[in-house]
Amino acid sequence: MKQRNHHHTGQNEPQTITKAVTHIRLEATNAGKLAALDDLAQVYLPLCQQYVTLFCTDESPDKFRATCFVTPLSERWHRVAIQQAAGIAKSWRTNRAQAYQDYLDDLLDYHEQEAEGTLKEGAQEPTWKEWDVPTLRQTCIQANANVVILEPSQDSTFDYWLQISTLHFRKLLLIPVKLAAYHKEQITDPKTGKARKLNTSVQLNKREDGAWWLTLSYDETLTVHAAPDAPVIGIDVGIANFVTTSDGKHYGTFHSKLRERQKRDREKRRRKARLRKCLEKKGAKKLPSTSSTSGQRLIRHVKQEINRAVNQCFTEHEGAQLAYEHLSVATMKFKARAMNAYLRASNLAHIPRQIEWNAAKRGVQATKVKSAYSSQECSVCHYPDRANRPDQQTFCCVVCGFQTHADLNAATNIARRVGDLDLQACKDRQAVKSLLLQRHAAWRKQHGWP
Numbered sequence: 001m002k003q004r005n006h007h008h009t010g011q012n013e014p015q016t017i018t019k020a021v022t023h024i025r026l027e028a029t030n031a032g033k034l035a036a037l038d039d040l041a042q043v044y045l046p047l048c049q050q051y052v053t054l055f056c057t058d059e060s061p062d063k064f065r066a067t068c069f070v071t072p073l074s075e076r077w078h079r080v081a082i083q084q085a086a087g088i089a090k091s092w093r094t095n096r097a098q099a100y101q102d103y104l105d106d107l108l109d110y111h112e113q114e115a116e117g118t119l120k121e122g123a124q125e126p127t128w129k130e131w132d133v134p135t136l137r138q139t140c141i142q143a144n145a146n147v148v149i150l151e152p153s154q155d156s157t158f159d160y161w162l163q164i165s166t167l168h169f170r171k172l173l174l175i176p177v178k179l180a181a182y183h184k185e186q187i188t189d190p191k192t193g194k195a196r197k198l199n200t201s202v203q204l205n206k207r208e209d210g211a212w213w214l215t216l217s218y219d220e221t222l223t224v225h226a227a228p229d230a231p232v233i234g235i236d237v238g239i240a241n242f243v244t245t246s247d248g249k250h251y252g253t254f255h256s257k258l259r260e261r262q263k264r265d266r267e268k269r270r271r272k273a274r275l276r277k278c279l280e281k282k283g284a285k286k287l288p289s290t291s292s293t294s295g296q297r298l299i300r301h302v303k304q305e306i307n308r309a310v311n312q313c314f315t316e317h318e319g320a321q322l323a324y325e326h327l328s329v330a331t332m333k334f335k336a337r338a339m340n341a342y343l344r345a346s347n348l349a350h351i352p353r354q355i356e357w358n359a360a361k362r363g364v365q366a367t368k369v370k371s372a373y374s375s376q377e378c379s380v381c382h383y384p385d386r387a388n389r390p391d392q393q394t395f396c397c398v399v400c401g402f403q404t405h406a407d408l409n410a411a412t413n414i415a416r417r418v419g420d421l422d423l424q425a426c427k428d429r430q431a432v433k434s435l436l437l438q439r440h441a442a443w444r445k446q447h448g449w450p
């Protein structure tokens, strides 16, 4: 597992990505040691939760906030809890704001269609359900060097010692850390053959079986290869083609084989459900499960296909910079209509994640652009209209008559949105639409269109 946590430093500058070294099990050399860690977690977690709630409700997240709750923890541990809580609250707030914006866009779309009289039968007005404040269920401690120190071991039996401050003043917990061969391989820099410099912050997780696990990390610097004037290739994400590029190439598809498998799987689950009903009527105690292992396999398979498609797309566009769109819930819903419920949104969301990850790994500039009207705008005359899409695959402009594959038209628009400052400044979908209409008017004038 690798963590993506790259800091955008602007075009063409080196970017840093943080890679995690996971699955390091803390050996219980003596039970008392890990029990002291359990005790610590028991007071740490509720404290962290208190700040999470505070930062998600009454205050905005502030990792330097003055302490305000009572705890038996030391001042240093207290600060660590505040910092972790601020991080959790910040991403929760970002995700919530994004979802809320998506909802507003959905709502606007709904009312637009209502006014136009193009609402689909049975369509319902979107509603907003307020999010719950996150609850910390799993024991996870993100500690820094003020409370946990990782020291290389002089003894060959272990690789490191973990020095952990405890609830007791000046009483340190010393836990030996042994790395597996694959951990050592991961932290060896292939260029120098030496061990990489590990970050001072570490993560401690307690699993349900009571075992403690350690996650270490290191930073890797990657240089973005593409020059600022490198050609921009737009990427459209979809079902018929996982990825379509603005130079007219398609990568991966949900159709054909995958669709066949999905159909078979659905049939199987239906048969099972019928069997359950039948057995239930007869009063059988033990019923066959409705979860489907072939369904799980299918999800994994789709993800592999996506990875393969994105990988190939990057390989074939070396030297270019890429543009892809921010997928809103509404766009995903629209695009995923063809997919079975359990297969859709999560899989589609895997595509942009994979693009982001490939870009970071390869040091390729990839810019996320606004998705509003990217599939409805005509890439020739800019006219935005739902009617430009007579069906899922076809784009046919109702004004200028330009006709092409729908995904290709979208990919062209996406490529052009890189560096489009006027479009970036648009606050919502409505603003994007009026900008596009303005551009369409300018196009008409320029081409003497009646």
Ligand SMILES: [Zn+2]
Binding pocket: 378, 379, 380, 381, 382, 383, 397, 398, 399, 400, 401, 402
């Ligand atoms: Zn047009």
